[in-house]
Amino acid sequence: MVKAWSVEWPEGLLPGEAAWEEISRQFVDARNDILITNEMPFGFWQPTRRPFDVQAAREWAALHERALDTLSRLPLAAVISSRPVFNGRRLVNEGFVLTEGRYEFIHQKHYFPSETGWEEELWFELQRPGFDVVKIAGIKVGVLICTELMFVDKARHLGKAGADLIAVPRATGVDHRMWRTAASMAGIASGACVVSSNRVGTRPGSNLVFGGGGFTVDPDGFEIAVTSAQQPAITLDIDTTLTAAAKSRYPVYVKEPALEPNMPGV
Template sequence: MRVTVCELPDERSTFEAAWEALVAYVKEQKSDLVLLPELPFSSWFATTPDFDATIWQRVQQEHDAMMKRLPELAPATVLSTHLLIEEGRHLNRGFVWTPEHGYTGVHDKYYFPDEDLFYERRWFDRSPQDFTPVRVRDMVIGFMICTEVMFTEWARHYGRQGVNILAVPRATPPHARWEVAPRMAAISSGAFVISSNHAGNQLFGGRGLIIDPDGEILAETSHQTPFVTAEIDLEVSAQAKKTYPRDVQE
């Protein structure tokens, strides 16, 4: 199957052109699966320690509008996250979109940083901890949204549930940890890891990644090449689960 990852500009003035280029690229590549960055449809907003309901409403409206445009990427399956309010809680929810079934919410982000310019703990609420995979077509997909990829125990947990693709949508600065952690998640789970990121604004590092079950980078994006595609064989993931270190008994 053909998998596409990307880096998309955080800056809204250039986002529309980048989106149109991505749509054209996905059509040209005949992609089966596309991963967008974490909360891709607005500029990053959790930069202040004080929650602002007006900002949240604007960002949610921006996401709601772009979610209606996901069919532009059909017939590919699309993975990403969006924000919503549910029972009074402010959530960052990973989702799967397919042409056949539309939107399916899958996993609410559970681990939030509380750092300078990334005050997510002040902006979002937790749902009950739930790392349950979802079956889509021939894929078994698990979400590890951004900071969650640092918790490698959940990668191993997903691997034991037969996950063959781990989706790691990000909004992260440039740092080696954002290569090391996804590679370790692949090694721990025996799954392919795909990761897409925001880019630009002197805050975000870009660099989408496609990683095989042994932690080798198959493809990565750059400022010059913001979209990449790799052909993967899900059977490779099934075989990887029978080998070290996935076969080590706990």
């Protein structure tokens, strides 16, 4: 059985510094486990303002590129994360997995908020569409990056594709109500476990506060645990017999309607 880790990591985290060394020690007995990090976990959160800052974007992307080696050296079976990648015009938010030092693309974020603190619609774009399931550490995994968790049809799609785990890296504020509700609905709609991680702390020079509160949800949509300052890392057992059973129950088994060519939506 595979364990999946949910964490809350500090805003402004840098590889190799004291906070990182403390984080690394949490995984000394986790060699068969999967870690889900928060969204674009290194450095300070950048898409806080208008206009798009090309130099800040380049530096943030370069920091995450350098940090891949640090992430790959964590003693885990796999690390699922996301990172900003500069494409010459804007950033893309790329979900990936590191397995034995090997980088594998999973998914790019599709949905971007546009409000104070989260001006992502201006900073990011999509280059590689799709919501796919990949095999990681013996289980089937899909990724929904932050805002994508709000779209329950995407969770249902991943469940229909066989996902045992939906990994949700995010960067959200102190109000967790919508996120925890959305995660429960994602579990219910997909028959998959949902594990989400978040950053925690204040963005310097702004009123932006990230609220931590990583969480784990079982394949029936029940919340199992939530991270806190006292317990910044938690685990959930991913039992594929339970996810398979959940996919045979309501509402996961309900079939999509077969639309005729002349019906709306075709």
